[in-house]
Amino acid sequence: MPRLSGPRIRLSQVTSDDLLRRFHVVIPAGGVGTRLWPLSRADAPKFLHDLTGSGTTLIRSTYERLLPLAQHRVMVVTGQKHSVAVTAQIPELAPDDLVLEPEPKDSAAAIGLAAAILHARDPETIMGSFAADQVIHPVAPFQQAVAEAVATAAAGKIVTIGIRPSHASTAFGYIRQGERLEVAGAPRAHHVIEFVEKPQAAVAAQYLASGDYLWNAGMFVAPVKLLLDHLQAAQPQLYTGLSQIAAAWDTEDRQDVLMKVWPELPKTAIDYAVAEPAAAAGDVAVIPGEFTWDDVGDFAAIARLNPAHAQEGMTVLGERKARVYSEDATGVVVADTNRVVALIGVENIVVVDTEDALLVTTTDHAQNVKKAVEALKEKGDNDVL
């Protein structure tokens, strides 16, 4: 019998509709994406941009990628100042599922609050956390991996979705996988032995060669109850505060409690607060993702992700492509203004042209953009940051 092709999801019989009805997606939308300045900045962070020339923003793409699995069970956690922009991107979002942080408190508080709210509504919920600013292609195997992760989470695991490394990257943390798990509906589920930090090049090469290590993309699916149990054990103060907010969330007291409790919460990453202790306890599994994944960390990534839009080696993004003229030039141009941009005889160039700031660098120096932003901050040029 021929396989069905196209975007339709093929779930195993076990990952039934009943199971998916317990699934609620959480999209943490934080992080300015400093290395993508001046395109990405405090008022217009990375996830609000179309960085792949697809015509949709990264957060909208994230939402649409998960829609067939989660239907409209989607929660977004973001900063208060992005309320209007996020609502414009996802008008389908239920108002009670837009969690606005009064101030940034790192990922354990953001994801933990989502888990606590979902738990207060229904302790059987399985949540999936997927950052708003990642690029995944193709979508079908991603959705298949999420479906397997849901099945594995239902079996009592916190389930990461790891990325099969394409090279010995030193830019990502790794997940060390162990034995295969026997979970119905999740043929690729494996135990996780440990999470490891970004390695040195030689170590990364060993990881790649062994075949036992996957990139940690920060994506996971977990029963909210299990996640909160680990959070309570590792970060009791954070757990208590989040529980207080969650208890008030769907009441009139939401804003009062949020404003009172949130500022006192400790800042820590979900990796330390949940993932690593849970792995040590043997509670973490992984589904190897058979798709390409990119966190669009810098402009070199944008050049890499847009081969289809390259004109004679030049990737042109933005509203005004027709106004870009290039000759003997390679690299990436983001034209966010109405100006004519002419590029002559420049290789691997990165030009980002916005109303109030212009960046000129090369893909080789893309990582140094962060340093420039820090320098501009020191100079007092905060109006463009």
Add this chain to the structure above:
Amino acid sequence: MPRLSGPRIRLSQVTSDDLLRRFHVVIPAGGVGTRLWPLSRADAPKFLHDLTGSGTTLIRSTYERLLPLAQHRVMVVTGQKHSVAVTAQIPELAPDDLVLEPEPKDSAAAIGLAAAILHARDPETIMGSFAADQVIHPVAPFQQAVAEAVATAAAGKIVTIGIRPSHASTAFGYIRQGERLEVAGAPRAHHVIEFVEKPQAAVAAQYLASGDYLWNAGMFVAPVKLLLDHLQAAQPQLYTGLSQIAAAWDTEDRQDVLMKVWPELPKTAIDYAVAEPAAAAGDVAVIPGEFTWDDVGDFAAIARLNPAHAQEGMTVLGERKARVYSEDATGVVVADTNRVVALIGVENIVVVDTEDALLVTTTDHAQNVKKAVEALKEKGDNDVL
């Protein structure tokens, strides 16, 4: 007795005040400077910019450089659309000495009309023609050379001011000098044997080695009568038309005659119409200029001319220097907007940031800017040209 220092001009006894009173400067201000796009363009050509960080435009610098010799006897020939800008730059200019071309007709018509007007006013006039967009340094030896040229012109010559070559350039035409002339007040005056076109590299090297060749900078001083005689012989139609305009210039009929006659005038360069035939007739002399000279042909020239403004290898021009941030970058930035410009890890880069157009190239490709402008014209992006 100690030499006087500073900008004061030391004229020989022969180049007396009486002789200088016959001297009238003509500044042809034409040419867009296409290789300096988008800074220089049809509405704001090269001569209206400060390209050296001096704080004054090129045309104003040209005027001030000649002021001690010509006092206020200065005429400017330019396009009608630059009338307001030129007057703003040289408010001292007498209205009758602002010659506005209804349309470009090349240098023979522009300079020839100036000569014809000056001749109609006083046939004893010695004119000096100095393009509006050249950079000369230092000023004192330039003024000394002009003074010698005036003395030599008074002896009945068309006198070019040649530039001692610093290298075997293939970008300029050359002047081949002959024997020394015996002219009171002009110890460096030499006969000119011929003008030669831009040479190939090997030929340019021979020219440099011989010591007999000077760069042709297009600067000359001549009795208007002698110039017009040669023009009449070589271009009788042009001469007749210019004489008609000149006869009407200081009358009420100026505009009528100009608009009627000008469009019919033949287009040709002063080199072909006057300089070369005059040289063949033995009527041309040259004063070797002992100063540096640059016609600011492209952005590489701007980088070269602004060493004093280089910050860590980066030359920054324009109103908004304080908003430019550079790191590991060399080259030239012209910041003509209020935007922050960040340059990271780019070598010999040229960035020109204007309100409606942005150029990114390198000093090595500076000559190709002209090609880009032609391509933009073909694309229909005329609004920025």
